[in-house]
Amino acid sequence: MENELSPRKVTKYPVDTFANQVDALVYTVDMETQEILFCNEKCMEEFGNIIGKKCHDLLEKVSVSSYLDSFDDIHWGEDVSEYMHSLSNRIYLFSEKIVEDYKKLKKVKVRVGVDVTTKKSSGNKSKDKNLKNSDAIEAILDATIEGIFVYDEKRKCIKVNDVASKIFCYTKDEILGKDVSNFVDQTSVPTVREILATGYEEPYEATMIRKNGEKFPCILRGKYIYLNNEKVRVVAILDISNVKEKEGEIVKLAFYDSLTKLPNKVLLKDRVEQLLTKFNRTNHYGGLIIIDLDHFKNINDTKGHFIGDRVLVEFAKRLQTLIRRYDTISRFGGDEFIVLINTEFSDRIKATNSIKEIAKKILKNIKKSFKIDEDEYILTASIGISIFDKNFTYDEILKCADSAMNFAKKRGRDNYNFFDSKLQLELERKAIITTKLRDAIRYNQISIVYQKQVHLDKKVVGVEALARWEDEELGLVSPNEFIPIAEESGLIIEFGYHLIEEAAKLLKTWKENHEKSNWRVSVNVSLSQFVKDDFIKYIENMVNIYGIDPKLLRLEITESFLLSNGDNAINKIDYLKKLGLSISIDDFGTGYSSLGYLKKLSIDELKIDKIFIDDILEDKNDEILVCAILEIGNKFDIDVIAEGVENSQTYEKLKSLGCQYFQGDYFFVPQTRSEL
Numbered sequence: 271m272e273n274e275l276s277p278r279k280v281t282k283y284p285v286d287t288f289a290n291q292v293d294a295l296v297y298t299v300d301m302e303t304q305e306i307l308f309c310n311e312k313c314m315e316e317f318g319n320i321i322g323k324k325c326h327d328l329l330e331k332v333s334v335s336s337y338l339d340s341f342d343d344i345h346w347g348e349d350v351s352e353y354m355h356s357l358s359n360r361i362y363l364f365s366e367k368i369v370e371d372y373k374k375l376k377k378v379k380v381r382v383g384v385d386v387t388t389k390k391s392s393g394n395k396s397k398d399k400n401l402k403n404s405d406a407i408e409a410i411l412d413a414t415i416e417g418i419f420v421y422d423e424k425r426k427c428i429k430v431n432d433v434a435s436k437i438f439c440y441t442k443d444e445i446l447g448k449d450v451s452n453f454v455d456q457t458s459v460p461t462v463r464e465i466l467a468t469g470y471e472e473p474y475e476a477t478m479i480r481k482n483g484e485k486f487p488c489i490l491r492g493k494y495i496y497l498n499n500e501k502v503r504v505v506a507i508l509d510i511s512n513v514k515e516k517e518g519e520i521v522k523l524a525f526y527d528s529l530t531k532l533p534n535k536v537l538l539k540d541r542v543e544q545l546l547t548k549f550n551r552t553n554h555y556g557g558l559i560i561i562d563l564d565h566f567k568n569i570n571d572t573k574g575h576f577i578g579d580r581v582l583v584e585f586a587k588r589l590q591t592l593i594r595r596y597d598t599i600s601r602f603g604g605d606e607f608i609v610l611i612n613t614e615f616s617d618r619i620k621a622t623n624s625i626k627e628i629a630k631k632i633l634k635n636i637k638k639s640f641k642i643d644e645d646e647y648i649l650t651a652s653i654g655i656s657i658f659d660k661n662f663t664y665d666e667i668l669k670c671a672d673s674a675m676n677f678a679k680k681r682g683r684d685n686y687n688f689f690d691s692k693l694q695l696e697l698e699r700k701a702i703i704t705t706k707l708r709d710a711i712r713y714n715q716i717s718i719v720y721q722k723q724v725h726l727d728k729k730v731v732g733v734e735a736l737a738r739w740e741d742e743e744l745g746l747v748s749p750n751e752f753i754p755i756a757e758e759s760g761l762i763i764e765f766g767y768h769l770i771e772e773a774a775k776l777l778k779t780w781k782e783n784h785e786k787s788n789w790r791v792s793v794n795v796s797l798s799q800f801v802k803d804d805f806i807k808y809i810e811n812m813v814n815i816y817g818i819d820p821k822l823l824r825l826e827i828t829e830s831f832l833l834s835n836g837d838n839a840i841n842k843i844d845y846l847k848k849l850g851l852s853i854s855i856d857d858f859g860t861g862y863s864s865l866g867y868l869k870k871l872s873i874d875e876l877k878i879d880k881i882f883i884d885d886i887l888e889d890k891n892d893e894i895l896v897c898a899i900l901e902i903g904n905k906f907d908i909d910v911i912a913e914g915v916e917n918s919q920t921y922e923k924l925k926s927l928g929c930q931y932f933q934g935d936y937f938f939v940p941q942t943r944s945e946l
């Protein structure tokens with residue numbers, strides 16, 4: 271939590287440098303070295319950059335008589351009033367004072383000179399000039415966009431400009447003499463006290479109070495200076511009420527529902543993710559409750575959306591009376607509302623029971639009639655609940671609750687339903703697998719094995735690269751389980767590229783092997799990998815780096831590629847074919863609608879899915895489908911390979927149907943690279 275005494279840095283706002291605004295020479299001299307430490311812009315115009323130069327050098331250049339005497343005659347603590355000097359053929363009325371630098375590092379002389387060349391014969395005219403300069407400074411203060419306060423060492427206001435008077439709704443006389451605390455809201459008093467005590471000079475935010483008691487946000491910046499040998503603090507104040515209002519409007523538009531003023535989807539997601547982060551420390555369970563108003567469409571259709579909206583607003587107000595202030599109610603869209611609960615229980619049973627009570631209260635409360643004008647409306651709701659902990663993602667939590675809500679509808683509505691416990695366990699396992707799989711891929715813990723593919727005469731023609739994963743805690747995880755998770759999480763892209771490179775390395779080692787030099791290596795390519803912009807370039811690099819024959823690298827894609835990517839998939843496949851690679855359509859027959867693409871694509875192989883092979887001996891329909899695929903391959907001059915051949919009977923059956931290529935444990939089980 272941010273220390274309330276620590277000022278919060280904000281964008282800097284400029285404060286006028288008074289020395290550069292007055293029509294007078296202003297400079298300071300080091301009493302020990304007689305070096306000029308500072309000069310204003312007026313001095314620069316008259317004499318150039320004289321900072322760092324000795325007073326003696328300056329006097330020689332401007333030929334000022336008796337200047338040295340006047341300099342040396344001034345002693346510490348003396349107030350020197352006014353006297354004349356001639357500089358650059360002009361007459362200046364000088365006022366000077368020896369002061370101690372407020373940082374207490376050295377003694378300096380401050381000298382201010384007003385040009386009185388045309389008025390040297392009249393002392394009154396010189397005084398008029400001083401008065402005009404004083405008026406000029408006053409005008410400059412009033413011309414700023416900031417309110418300016420000057421406080422003495424007792425924190426009493428001794429000077430204020432018109433802008434400050436207008437900001438705080440006081441007259442100048444009412445402000446003068448008041449303590450700084452009179453204008454600061456109690457919430458900002460500690461911050462302001464700390465600022466004054468430390469002499470902090472950077473801009474900071476504070477809440478101030480107008481004369482009528484209205485509170486408003488400001489940006490303040492102050493600085494201690496010495497004025498007439500007294501330490502004062504000059505403070506510039508900028509009212510940022512309009513800025514804050516606009517910021518608030520933007521936040522409301524971005525994060526809140528315009529009708530009910532409840533958090534919207536964007537803010538809900540942020541709240542869920544914050545809760546998940548908190549659960550990493552607490553191990554608590556949370557609950558996400560989706561509320562869908564039953565048959566709400568009937569109100570909109572019969573009474574109009576204006577009445578429907580008023581009902582939604584009233585329902586939102588009721589929900590707020592049922593939920594703790596630190597839980598979140600969101601309008602998810604239409605007539606769907608979501609309640610996010612931190613149960614504050616580490617025990618799943620207790621967490622579930624607490625959520626159950628909330629669901630019961632919502633169902634009971636919603637049945638109380640809603641009176642809009644002279645009409646009454648009685649509603650019911652279908653509620654879906656997801657119990658979650660730190661191992662879940664926002665999307666998983668939402669999906670679980672939505673599934674439970676749909677099940678509540680199927681059960682007849684006007685009830686609540688928890689996400690099925692069995693499915694919940696599966697989801698938890700999925701979350702664990704995702705985490706472990708990420709590390710396994712990162713640290714190269716996924717094994718690659720190869721299953722040989724044979725011709726009709728059982729002669730090996732190639733191998734398929736397959737992934738195998740055995741975790742210390744989970745044991746052997748099936749590819750049917752972890753591959754879909756890898757695809758969904760995007761991890762398949764990194765692993766897929768690794769798999770392709772391993773295949774290229776293997777082909778390189780076989781180049782000089784008489785038996786294996788013509789074997790091809792088949793690699794499965796995921797959709798998320800295939801659609802990457804750099805996919806083709808990566809394949810091309812692998813071919814060139816390892817110097818392999820591209821036709822021996824066979825990429826297996828599924829029919830879903832063709833269904834979801836259309837012409838884009840065709841263009842990429844055509845390019846890969848031009849590079850010399852061979853293409854196989856995996857799981858052929860499961861996509862149902864890709865046959866039209868066969869005449870457009872240059873495909874080398876169709877792979878009959880295992881689901882058609884498993885029951886081909888008993889199921890006549892499977893036999894018919896296999897025959898159809900073999901006929902398609904024959905007509906289009908495309909090789910057809912049957913995968914998942916587990917026994918001799920299936921092999922003989924497939925041979926009788928005309929199949930010429932096979933893969934399965936009946937011939938070879940998957941082997942490591944060294945076992946091939």
